[in-house]
Amino acid sequence: MPQGNSHIGCNVTECRHHAKTVQQCSLSHIEVVKHGATATTKESTDCGSFERA
Template identity: 80%
Template sequence: MQANDSIGCTVSECRHHAKNVQQCTLNHIEVIKHGPTATTKESTDCGSFERS
């Protein structure tokens, strides 16, 4: 798949990482939260992550 210039990513362990550049290959990602209210970036994650 082709890198998406709009989604930066440094998680090279993800199946959707572009490998040759620090970008995601998905057209759309889902950002999820760990509780009822997200108050810090640590309380959110990329829900589209898949281990490669």
């Protein structure tokens, strides 16, 4: 089981980097990406580190 990073909360259990036993990401850092030139809402951003489990 991957160990969670207490600084990165995550509830996307479909991600390869989800810690499984806690609602955290197992990566030491993540990349947040935007969909366009300017991000104006949280819906215009995503976790670029996501990988399907």
